[in-house]
Amino acid sequence: MATFQGKTTINRTITDIYAFLSDFNNHKQLMPDNIQNWTSTYNEAGFGIQNMVQLSLQIVERIENSAVKIVATGNPPFPVKLLWDLRSADAGTEVTFTIDAELNMMMKMMASTPLQKLANHEVERLAAVLS
Template structure:
């Protein structure tokens, strides 16, 4: 299992961040430019990565003001889980975004960089989106 993680602090209450992340409709704002054809409902999302891979995601667990767990569904190229962990810290919130992927050695060499960039991009975008509200 390969793990890619990004940690940030956002100067917002944990409840604001949880409410945003709990709805997949908001996650489109966090995606990098190579994500195309984003479509979402409250609990599911689908998209293409630069016309190469089609992915479907589903929120598998919502733990109020603590975290959101997401899994790739419908035959992803490799098993992957995404987890948002929220921790209140006074008036701010510590946010940890983790991508766990089951990768063989060849896949790990090919996708480790892009998956770490994705983790960093989504966490940074979350901070940017919520700080402008």
């Protein structure tokens, strides 16, 4: 299992951030430019990564004002779990985005940098969108 994390603190209430993250329709705003053909509902999202793969994601658990858990569904190139974790902080809300991916050694060498960049990008975009 390989783990990649991005963290930020946003000067918004935990309720506001949870409400945004708990609806997959909002996640398109967090995605990098190489995402194509985005489709979403409240619980599911599908998209392509330019010249690479199509992915389907599903929110499998919402813990009010605390966490949003997401898994890849269908036939992903490797098993992956995503977690948005929220904690109250003095300056607003501390947000951690974690990507847990089951990668073999070859996939780890190829995918580690892009997955870490994705984790960082998502929290940076969340901070920008909600600021």
